[in-house]
Amino acid sequence: MIRIAQLSCGAEYSGIQRELERAAEIVGAKMISPEVSLEDVMDVEKRFGVSVPSGDLNLIMARATRLVQNPELADAVFIATCFRCAEGAIIRGEVRRYIHEHSRLPVLSYSFTERTTAETLLTRMEALVTTARMRGLLARERQTGLTAGIDSGSTTTKAVIMRDNQIIGTGWVPTTEVIKSAEEAFQQALQESGVKREEIQGIGVTGYGRFLVGKHFDAKLVQEEITVNSKGAVFLANAQKGPATVIDIGGMDNKAISVQDGVPGSFTMGGICAGASGRFLELTARRLGVNITDLGKLALKGSYKNVPMNSYCIVFGTQSLVNSLSKGARPEDVAMAACHSVAEQVFEQQLQEVEVKQPVIMVGGTSLIEGLPRAMEDLLGIDVIVPNHAQYIGAVGAALLVSGMLEV
Amino acid sequence: MVKVIVYPPTSMILADLVDRMGHTPLVMANEIRNKIDTPSLESPPLNITPEDPKKGLKYAAVDVPSGVRGRMSLIGPMIDEAEAAIIVEDNNCLVGCTGCARTNELTRLLIKIKGIPFIELKYPRDDGEARRFVHEIRTFLEGLK
Numbered sequence: 001m002i003r004i005a006q007l008s009c010g011a012e013y014s015g016i017q018r019e020l021e022r023a024a025e026i027v028g029a030k031m032i033s034p035e036v037s038l039e040d041v042m043d044v045e046k047r048f049g050v051s052v053p054s055g056d057l058n059l060i061m062a063r064a065t066r067l068v069q070n071p072e073l074a075d076a077v078f079i080a081t082c083f084r085c086a087e088g089a090i091i092r093g094e095v096r097r098y099i100h101e102h103s104r105l106p107v108l109s110y111s112f113t114e115r116t117t118a119e120t121l122l123t124r125m126e127a128l129v130t131t132a133r134m135r136g137l138l139a140r141e142r143q144t145g146l147t148a149g150i151d152s153g154s155t156t157t158k159a160v161i162m163r164d165n166q167i168i169g170t171g172w173v174p175t176t177e178v179i180k181s182a183e184e185a186f187q188q189a190l191q192e193s194g195v196k197r198e199e200i201q202g203i204g205v206t207g208y209g210r211f212l213v214g215k216h217f218d219a220k221l222v223q224e225e226i227t228v229n230s231k232g233a234v235f236l237a238n239a240q241k242g243p244a245t246v247i248d249i250g251g252m253d254n255k256a257i258s259v260q261d262g263v264p265g266s267f268t269m270g271g272i273c274a275g276a277s278g279r280f281l282e283l284t285a286r287r288l289g290v291n292i293t294d295l296g297k298l299a300l301k302g303s304y305k306n307v308p309m310n311s312y313c314i315v316f317g318t319q320s321l322v323n324s325l326s327k328g329a330r331p332e333d334v335a336m337a338a339c340h341s342v343a344e345q346v347f348e349q350q351l352q353e354v355e356v357k358q359p360v361i362m363v364g365g366t367s368l369i370e371g372l373p374r375a376m377e378d379l380l381g382i383d384v385i386v387p388n389h390a391q392y393i394g395a396v397g398a399a400l401l402v403s404g405m406l407e408v
Numbered sequence: 409m410v411k412v413i414v415y416p417p418t419s420m421i422l423a424d425l426v427d428r429m430g431h432t433p434l435v436m437a438n439e440i441r442n443k444i445d446t447p448s449l450e451s452p453p454l455n456i457t458p459e460d461p462k463k464g465l466k467y468a469a470v471d472v473p474s475g476v477r478g479r480m481s482l483i484g485p486m487i488d489e490a491e492a493a494i495i496v497e498d499n500n501c502l503v504g505c506t507g508c509a510r511t512n513e514l515t516r517l518l519i520k521i522k523g524i525p526f527i528e529l530k531y532p533r534d535d536g537e538a539r540r541f542v543h544e545i546r547t548f549l550e551g552l553k
Contacts, residue, residue: 114462
């Protein structure tokens with residue numbers, strides 16, 4: 001049983017405590033609260049240099065200190081405070097950083113509302129548990145044998161066939177019916193690789209449709225996308241040793257993952273609205289009358305400074321888009337403004353919560369929209385790597401990890 | 409007998425003092441006990457449900473954190489019911505005040521603007537202060553009709 005230390009403020013009174021415990025239970029974990037003394041609570045200012053009036057936040061810091069002193073108390077840490085609480089957000093970030101710097105415990109931080117459900121937390125908890133439980137498998141650096149990976153994403157379904165550390169076939173289709181799309185992508189990959197289905201030694205699946213697809217293909221590995229994408233990203237970017245930051249702006253939500261030696265340390269998953277996702281770029285391309293694959297090239301010719309745009313919400317973003325075009329803005333400026341707006345939101349909301357360490361690797365289909373990594377480079381002030389096959393990151397990670405299971 | 413809200417509302421020491429003086433203390437422990445004893449709810453250990461922050465909307469708008477609204481769904485009705493109040497400033501967690509500082513601010517404000525008699529004291533730091541503290545509260549409670 002994996003023990004997840006819960007460092008939270010407000011969870012009980014938001015009515016979501018049961019949801020937290022249910023999510024943990026589903027992924028085979030248990031929430032625990034490290035015990036602290038009164039002195040530990042009174043002492044936090046000395047250790048953290050911050051004093052906050054909220055008692056529960058002081059308790060979070062005291063518990064974090066106890067965990068760093070006795071890391072055997074838990075296998076992973078879940079830090080949570082109320083969404084919209086500024087004080088909570090500050091302490092959440094500080095505690096995450098403190099644990100990250102002083103221990104090897106994987107950390108997940110989250111801000112909740114009363115509508116948070118176990119289902120919302122599931123992928124995150126699953127990743128936390130996997131990181132704690134399967135460090136050995138995640139440390140795998142080479143793909144061996146003949147394996148396949150299928151990434152059933154919210155927008156697109158990707159498949160790869162790998163043999164002896166090489167990608168030999170790929171498939172990429174829009175997600176419609178989950179299983180049908182997975183079959184199509186898999187067939188494409190098989191065809192390209194010239195391999196017969198029955199020759200495949202193991203299939204790994206990830207993405208939103210992973211449970212359904214995993215059952216259909218009798219997959220040996222059914223894994224959430226945080227760990228799989230981290231692995232795929234550092235594999236393709238040849239950054240398996242040392243720190244890395246993986247940014248995956250998806251069709252439905254975004255992931256920012258701080259990785260050490262190929263293993264996710266802390267990560268955030270979310271985004272306030274579809275305005276910060278690939279969905280907004282898709283909408284922009286449609287409105288500009290260009291193919292999504294051409295949006296990036298168009299964006300590189302423009303400047304975001306010429307078009308005010310804030311896609312904090314997809315509706316506001318669309319309003320900005322329509323208003324700008326009606327005032328005669330150039331399509332290339334609009335395209336770059338859309339990319340910049342999405343990157344800015346990921347930068348403001350998610351990259352503040354993970355340790356951004358170089359190299360920064362951008363993955364997923366959106367990383368191929370050239371304007372997006374460029375906008376991220378501008379915001380971070382550092383180079384961003386978009387590896388070859390970046391759009392197949394989940395499928396590659398799944399094919400790589402499942403090859404490790406063949407030897408077990 | 410007067411219903412007296414105690415601030416911080418988790419203070420069992422002050423609740424006991426109010427009780428000894430023949431009044432009814434309004435404190436969180438009683439509200440929580442009601443939650444736990446109420447059958448058919450199933451969200452241990454507090455039986456606070458995601459519905460409670462919605463009830464808290466009466467006291468704090470939707471842009472206030474859910475933890476505050478959840479707490480206010482319990483504290484708010486106590487303030488509504490209160491006929492007098494004891495407010496202790498600068499308390500430490502020994503008084504049982506762990507929780508959200510924003511809820512504490514709102515609670516103090518709502519008590520003060522309600523227009524009920526209240527006494528406001530500093531948390532005692534030594535024996536002499538503690539004696540004066542109890543004496544002042546006692547005098548206040550004796551004066552309540």
